[in-house]
Amino acid sequence: MRYPEEEFDDHDDDTPPYWNAGQHLPQDARTMGLTAHVPDGALLDFAGALDATKLKHRVTAWVMLAVFGMPVLFYVLRLVIAMTPG
Numbered sequence: 001m002r003y004p005e006e007e008f009d010d011h012d013d014d015t016p017p018y019w020n021a022g023q024h025l026p027q028d029a030r031t032m033g034l035t036a037h038v039p040d041g042a043l044l045d046f047a048g049a050l051d052a053t054k055l056k057h058r059v060t061a062w063v064m065l066a067v068f069g070m071p072v073l074f075y076v077l078r079l080v081i082a083m084t085p086g
Contacts, residue, residue, distance in 0.1 A: 024048030 024045050025034060034041035047064065050057040
């Protein structure tokens with residue numbers, strides 16, 4: 001059984017394929033010089049690739065929010081405790 005050539009080669013222009021790293025970076029991040037090869041750019045690229053229609057992606061986004069939000073929450077709590085008389 002032979003498949004048509006178009007089925008295998010539907011990407012004939014010079015742009016990189018969609019699965020390459022760096023395809024989901026916002027234009028502002030690219031303007032600042034971020035790429036998917038630096039930690040901040042890789043994180044932005046990963047977060048930009050998440051799809052809100054998929055349950056695993058939503059769970060991943062919430063976990064990322066908790067991981068990056070907890071240090072801020074703990075710092076604010078420490079400031080509040082330090083400023084209260086007691």
